[in-house]
Amino acid sequence: MVAAVALIVTSTLASLIYVWCICPLDLAPDEAHYWDWSRKLDWSYYSKGPLVAWLICGSCELLGPVSVALTGDLRAAVRTPAPLFHAALLTALYVLTVGVFRSRWLGVFVVASAASLPLVRAGAVLMTIDPPFLVCWSWALVFVLQAVDRGGWGWWLGAAACTALGILAKYTMALFPPAVVGYLLFHRFSGNRPRFGRAGICILLSGAILGGLPVVIWNAQNDWVSVRHVFGQVGGEVRPGLRWLGPLEFLGGQFGMLFAGWLLTAVLATGRYRPGRETDHRIGLLWWASAPVWCLFLAASFLKSGQPNWPAPAYVGGLILAAAWLREALAGPYARSLRLGLFLSTLGAVLASLWLHFPDVMRPLLARLVDPPSETAPLPVRTIDPTARLAGWKSLAAAVDDLRTRLRAETGDEPVLVGTHWTLPGTLRFHCAGQPEVYSIGVVNGSDRHSQYDLWRPNPRDDAQVFRGRSFVIVGDIGPDVAGAFEQVEPPSRLVYAPNGVPVAAWNVWVGHGFRGFDHVDRRAARPCY
8 A cells, every 4th residue: 555655646746746847848739729728618618528628727727827937837737637637547546456356566566557658647747638537437437346346325426426527528438337337237246236236327327417418508509519520530421431451550559558568468358357257246347347448449440540549448447457467477387478578568668658758858869760851741750759749839839929029010900810720729829928819710721620719709710800901820721712811911931840950840820911701712612520
């Protein structure tokens, strides 16, 4: 117990120190997007529930002045909830491991292993939807385990509350109740154990319904945009036919999330502890909350590529099963090979985590692994550097601020800032001086899907009269539909962010004068993309 507490406290403090003192990473586009949501609180948003916006808003209200005073901006305040959720996740993993396998040392091993994985380390310092979602998933598992072991409605109410909050964080939480129901139905608990009866299932399902209610009501008022968005993400807008190489792409993403050793061990563990072979119902709970969820996303990869973090909840139970399988296997004939594999996998995970935390040190080395920049591939390092998405935003904002200053002097008016992709308005608004309003015109430009920015009014796409005649600063590539909305468009300036001589990010920045509106665009001819 003492060792587990020490590990959790050390990992959490290290994450807090990193976030507040030494973090070189600009806000990721997702983080900045959710921060932008937090400035306009609502019951739901275009692509996600409201929990992440509520959390960021609360953190910025409490810690914002301190963050600005100590670090110069709000990044630390935005990210502070992430290390706290990291501590809650590691604690849940320990409690689950001890509750299922009755071994404190196995729990310590699970905590140490999880804390070293890039998937978990990223969630310890970046405030996206995953940190609160994974905490809700893991603690819901803890409460269900206690409910089936001890009985009592209180445990089911705890699981229901976690499920409700989890749905407000990420819709994937809706998979949790079916996983639990499948678990209960398969094991067919004996009649003298009423705590495994219908009441607990009804409480859990009620929690899911209550959690989804704000999202449903908000969507009913906003043309069901979240439903359209999720339907498009899972393959509702793809061409007929299967993506036969999709599963290989899926496995490649999971390889990067867990490294080969843990991924392979988790797969072997789900076979070892599969229902029918394993009779312990506690282990069965972990299996049902991991293997079917993972297989669902594997099957979905035949239809459409997804994000590597989508199956993340499967690894809550999967990592514990993998650790238990390793404990058994290390007593077998292949112990030496397994120890070597475990050491190499852990070393690789630790090195990858250090790289993710301090990418500037690694980029010159990564640049040697790819072709030199060319006209067709100006940013080759981005293909192997996931942290590139978190770099260069301050430099871009500084260039945009210079243009704003110039246009204010020339026109006497504040220019309108827009981006051609949904990831740009939040990052620009956060990093630009004074955090001005920034809009998205990606749908008109034909380069983007719909987003929350299409719902907020006024916006240049739907309310041209508010912006008519003004000058715009546009970040991103533009097409004839956008260029035709202005009386004059200046030639673009190209901004390249190249720390240590390695090109990492680049943007075209345009200035348009005399906005006339997008009335010339035939919106009926454009197929809406959600």
